[in-house]
Amino acid sequence: MSLAPQASDASGGAGRHGGGRRKGGTKADGRRRRRRALRWSATVLAVVILGTAGAGYLYYQHLNGNIQKGARSSGDSKARRTAPNAAGQTPLNILLIGSDSRNSAENLKLGGSKDSVGSPPLGDVQMLIHLSADRKSAAMVSIPRDTRVHIPECKDPETGKVYPETNDIINTTLARGGAGCTLSTWEDLTGVYIDHWMTIDFSGVVRMGNAVGGVDVCVRQNVWDRSTPDQRGGSGLKMRAGTHKVKGVQALQWLRTRHAWGSDLMRARAQHMYLNSMMRTLRQQNVFTDTGRLMDLAEAATKSLKVSEEIGTVKKLYDLAMEMKSVPSDRITSVTMPNVEDPLNPSNHVVPDKANADKLWEMLRDDVPLDKHGKKPAAKQASDKTGASKAPSTDPGRLGVLVQNATRSSTEAAVPQRARAIGQALVQAGYGRAQADTSGALSADKTVVKYPSADLEGDAQAVAEALGIPVSSVQKSTDVSGVTVVVGADWRTGTSYPKQSKPKAGDLPEGTDAVNGSDKSKCMDVYKPYQW
Incomplete structure (x- = not known):
């Protein structure tokens, strides 16, 4: 038996009645053949896509498995x-x-x-x-x-x-x-x-x-x-x-x-x-x-x-x-x-x-x-975390402030009596309960003012302002119980925090090669x- 008539019979075309087809067939026959070809193409394409996607997924998982x-x-x-x-x-x-x-x-x-x-x-x-x-x-x-x-x-x-x-x-x-x-x-x-x-x-x-x-x-x-x-x-x-x-x-x-x-x-x-x-x-x-x-x-x-x-x-x-x-x-x-x-x-x-x-x-x-080639970075978004000031909640004379000496660094010893000097400066500024931490010298590169909870943020900012410390150096911290001034290695002399000039784009320090x-x-x- 010939395969061609079987294919034609299966499609419901002229061969089904035993008649021959004219060369090229009718328009209806052409549409049927195109639909049949599209169905086969779609099926093959679906198999290829699924197979490729499956292989791709397995390879992706293989790569993920490589990573430690x-x-x-x-x-x-x-x-x-x-x-x-x-x-x-x-x-x-x-x-x-x-x-x-x-x-x-x-x-x-x-x-x-x-x-x-x-x-x-x-x-x-x-x-x-x-x-x-x-x-x-x-x-x-x-x-x-x-x-x-x-x-x-x-x-x-x-x-x-x-x-x-x-x-x-x-x-x-x-x-x-x-x-x-x-x-x-x-x-x-x-x-x-x-x-x-x-x-x-x-x-x-x-x-x-x-x-x-x-x-x-x-x-x-x-x-x-x-x-x-x-x-x-x-x-x-x-x-x-x-x-x-x-x-x-x-x-x-x-x-x-x-x-x-x-x-x-x-x-x-x-x-x-x-x-x-x-x-x-x-x-x-x-x-x-x-x-x-x-x-x-x-x-x-x-x-x-x-x-x-x-x-x-x-x-x-x-x-x-x-x-x-x-x-x-x-x-x-x-x-x-x-x-x-x-x-x-x-x-x-x-x-x-x-x-x-x-x-x-x-x-x-x-x-x-x-x-x-760069420009100065765009201004930071204004928010409480980036410098917006809050009002103090406590009268300066009643606020307890602890001052820590953290001027020790990897190359320099701590400055003696540093916490006491800054504590006295705060007393003169109206913070009568300010006192030096006598537990020993610490180490910190930068001076910061720490506070333990949101209700003391405004007070910490006011303390920083009294000493000339930028508000960006005021930090919430769980390792203090009250407002605490940590005098770092960047402030080894004087009782007013030294003004810092901001570096410009391309203004590299010496020794960077x-x-x-x-x-x-x-x-x-x-x-x-x-x-x-």
Whole structure:
């Protein structure tokens, strides 16, 4: 039996009566065939869509399963979010941490000694990525790994172990409660609220370097970072003078090199140059229309990064990447925290150069662009949280005010009798019950006035006004029982708070070693013993 008549009979056409069809058929026959074809097409399309969607969903879940997550913060921090600008936008701060963990065969093969296996990892690379509220500028800020800082009490979210507060170099924070402790230490030091963290280890750097396809870097002289008679170790980086595309293991070598650049501080510059070059490379690549490339990058990124739990999905990481991608290269500024030799260990450690470092932190807190192409941020929205004054509820003479001496810093001892001097100034201003806290000197970078409950907010603001302290430094806090003036390291002399000049866009403090994201001319100088 012929298949053609069966098909015709099934359709109810002329063949059903045994008659033949004219060449081309009738108009009705054509409409029936088109409807039948459309039904088949719709069925096939539905199967394809469902199949693709199912595969896409499974792949999305696979990528989500790659991502490791951890608690955002594991320490005590008083940092507060920057208030929204006039358009209701807020800055975004992400802490990027490079781990030196050797606790896998892959990482051990890529660097380090077997003696390090089993030891808690150190955070040898620490860099804050700051996206401005309007997403028109960005900053990358590094703190050298050997910077001695105050580390707050941290609790390991996985084991429950509590690490007491201490004073140590900042790269040890990763071993004291994970990345959440590193984040809390940064917030304690800078006063900048950090929204998220990401960590990456040796093998992650190699995977990402390969997925990107290579990044251009430059050296002025031939370099070989190796052991010398005076210095053991080295990354193994070896290349001739000029510009080279590095990826995989060589990219890791570039990022780990420090002896050949002359210091750990110059390593930060090399890392900034690499990341700037990577961002320029990704902009030039047609990643989002090249499915294969996009999948390679997604696979590498999700396997390479461990992130704070609130951004632990592919969608949230993709959204973050899109926000970063929107910033032009010439509006990205990379800097290193201004620093000086540590008086307790000048040959090995550094400490913040207080005045210049504080200015940098202020620029980040106030969302002032680090590049000169930016404008002054739009005025903040008026609200009780951002500075609107409230009327005092208590007569000054009856209000109890406690004054604490927190002028001690990592580099300077506390100013003797500081709380007593400010307490007497308040008494002269009519606050007869003001008194100094005699329990001992504390440590705080910035002077603040704290109050425990909303009914005392107006009184705290009035106390701040009496001393010349800006209303933005008045904070609600659960760790005080009444209005409390915390005299910080920024107010070591005088009884009237020193007026602070606000930094302008591009007005960077000294010692930041700034690199612009669009600058392709930068080359690393090689320390003489490592030239060949």
